[in-house]
Amino acid sequence: MALKFDTDFDPSYGKSITVVPNVLRITAKNPSPFTFHGTNSYIVGRNTLAVIDPGPDDDAHLETLIEVIANRPVSxxxxSHTHRDHSPLAARLKQHTGAIILAEGPHRPARPLRIGEANPLDASADTAFHPDVVLADSTVIDGDGWAIRTVLTPGHCANHAAFALERTGVLFSADHVMAWSxxxxxxxxxxxxxxxxxxxRLIERDDRLLLPGHGGPVTAPHSFMRELKIHRRMREKAILERIRNGDRTIHDMVKAIYRDTDPRLHGAAGLSVLAHLEDLVARGLVSADGDPAIDGIFIPVV
Known part of the structure; x- marks a missing residue:
């Protein structure tokens, strides 16, 4: 089954778009194979506001946010997480508004770095970020006419969080679930x-609309997320089949499994295969020559 993505999206750079009542989307002009047309920032509220994911440290995006805020207080x-397309502008926006910064915590890996291992995502990790308030799971922050619940969703990043706009069925899903990819x-x-x-966890919720960190809304979240889950299990099956058929390296697996994918994404694809292999080794389905690594050798467990 092929997962169907929705790539119909107008970023409307320099403008705000109303996505649901009292929620505006502003898209930063930082397009790339990883960010689609750019990072979505959201402004919640009518009088005293909340901002979700200020975005990259970009002067033009900051100016647009300030223009859309229009001298209203931001509390x-x-x-959502500490990648450089989401979190760095928080400090400058705080300087301008006086708002407090809230997140699950500073940047950290999902597991300790191994001896001799370099973090391939150092360029994207915002290690300078430190929130004023650390959010625990299910924490509800009450604002002026809005309430936002933290829903911790580690996976894409260890400190990744989604934010539910209480009593609306709207969830800001950041990079955990996106319609375009x-x-x-x-x-x-x-x-x-x-x-x-x-x-x-998100499949078990009753959200009716997901507003992601890149691209347009996910309008049928439950069916889409179930398809995402099937897609991941099919990818896992493909990796197991490649190993059972003789592939021993991630390089060879990526060449076969991602042959129709933009070559600029093959590096990220290799890391995704490694993520699957770490899980498969932990579950005893694959064996590795030492800890699973991007340049490691993998064999099936008979």
Missing amino acids: HIFV TSIVAPPDGAMADYMASLD
Whole structure:
């Protein structure tokens, strides 16, 4: 079964778009193979506001946010996770508004770095970020006419959180679930077992609309997330088949499994395969020559 993505999206750079009542979307002009047309920031409320994911440290995006805020007070800045396309602008926006910054916590990997291992995502990790308030799971922050509940969703990043707009059925899903693409799960920052558990958690909720960190809304979240889960299990099956058929390296698996994928994404694809392999080794389905690594050798467990 092929997962159907929705790539019909107008970023409307420099403008705000009303996505649901009292929620505006502003898309940063930082397009890439990983960010689609750019990072979505959301402004919640009518009088005293909350901002969700201020975005990259970009002067033009900050100017647009300030223009849309239009001198209204901002009480809270929520950050879903510490990748450089989501969190760095929080500090500058705080300077301008005086709002407090809230997030699950500072940047950290999903597992400890191994001896001799370099983090391939250092360039994307916002290690300078530190929230004013650390959010525990299910914490509800009450604002002026709005309430936002933290729903912890590790997987894409160890400190990834989604934010539910209470009593609306709207969930800001950040990079965990997006309509235009699957989420990148790349060790050591991300973990496939965590991602799948978080996906199950969101499937169990009753949200009717997901507003992601990139691209347009997910309008049928439950069916889409079930398809995402099937897609991940099919990818896992493909990796197992490649190993049983003789592939021993991630490089060879990526060449076969991602042959129709943009070559610029093959590096990320390799990390995604590694995330699956870490999970498969932990479950005793695959064996590795030492700890699973991007340049490791993998064999099936008979």
